Amino acid sequence: MAQDEIYSEHIPVLRDAFVGALFDDPDGYYVDCTFGRGGHSRQLLERLSADGRLLALDRDPDAVAAGEALAQCDPRFAIAHADFARLGEVLAEKGWDKVSAIGFDLGVSSPQVDQAERGFSFRQAGPLDMRMDVSSGQPLSRMLEHVSERELTDVLRRFGDERYAQRIARAILTALREQKLNSTADLENVCFHAVPKQARYGSTHPATRTFQALRIWVNGEMDQIDAGITAAIEHLRPGGRLAVISFHSGEDRRVRDLIEAHVHPCVCPPQMPLCVCGKKPTMRWLHKKPLRPDEQEVAVNPRSRSSMLRVAQRLSEEESVRLAGYVGGLQ
Structure with a gap:
């Protein structure tokens, strides 16, 4: 299968903002936790050097088949048939400890919605299924x-x-x-x-x-988000980035709160001048206020209209220690 055929069915949401938020090292190791039909992965591969690597995950067998076709074309890429709650397990199997960046594009891909037999869409008659896998x-x-x-x-x-x-x-x-x-x-x-x-x-x-x-x-998606975001933060190298696209307020709040717990972990009363709980921040916000698609993108891809992108970065140990002495951590 030609690469262009792999992606022709799906327009990736917030593509440039998402890939731009993740990428900072052409030789880095990256993870796309929601491959879909590979729109974001292909953009990352275009920026990677010959030494860079990209691992993708997806629980949808059709998405995995598309990813395996891409892997045959590009030795820098690999895909695992797994939901992103198993991120830590998949990284351990690959022998990847700390990675450059990890991205999540939550929700369903256009091919999933457009296939009536999957049961995701109310615009076509299909079975009452809705399972990703x-x-x-x-x-x-x-x-x-x-x-x-x-x-x-x-x-x-x-x-x-x-x-x-x-x-x-x-x-x-x-x-x-x-x-x-x-x-x-x-x-x-x-x-x-x-x-x-x-x-x-x-x-x-x-x-x-x-x-x-x-x-x-x-699909138990909220539990998946909890496990996936937690594992992602644990496996980022210092300076590594986490980017998450969500599509409704409940998802976005869950993502925000999970990251915020690592940005401001201190539980000391606000009236205390110094932290004594010993909890150190491990993340900083790069985009706490969600980035949204512009009018041009919404016009081209109406399904992007509700998308929200949050971006955070892993702190180094030195930064974490320095900021741990202040109630509330990094502002």
Whole structure:
């Protein structure tokens, strides 16, 4: 497969900002934790020297197949079939201890959304699946059989910021009991009619947030983020960079809080002039306020409109020690 064919189906979000945030050494070792169809990886490879290396991870077998095709074309690149919660394990298998930069592009890739059989999109009829890796876990249809209305309402609120979470949750479970929920088309119809009439025809389809929340729930994405970001911080070399693209406020808050805990780890009361808890900062923010796509990118790729990029950097031991004596750490 030609390299151009590998990437033709997917437009990488915030490509230049993301790759620019990660790259600082042509001979470095880099990790792309969410390969997708390789848009970001290809841009990194274009900047690497012959001695540079790039490792990618993905839990989607189709993405791994695309990555393996790229690996056959470029010996600097390798891909592992693994979710990014296993980042530490994969790096250990490769013999990589500290790396130059690690990037995450959370969410789903365009090919995943566009393939009706994956069940990610409400615009095409497909099975109630939504698994990133169809070889493991339970599909949405099975998970809905064992959830209460209260639990499902909480899922829609926490992972989708859905205003009408309770109404939609009740409607979904009613349709399931009545055997009227058999496809993504059915789910879209339930969401559409569950919200008030005045909310059905806005700029965002009434099913958007529900589909997002259910996908995150099915794939355990919040737990994945916790494990992946934590492992990434542990495996960055001093000066190494962490870049994370998220697509909704819940994801972004989780990413922010995980990194912030390493930027300002001190738990001393704010009135104390000096830190006595002994917790040292290990990261600094490079872009605490999220970077967002400009109007031109949104026009070309509407799916990028909700994307947010945060960037942080690993401190050296000397910097960490120097900053540890001040309550609140690095400002």
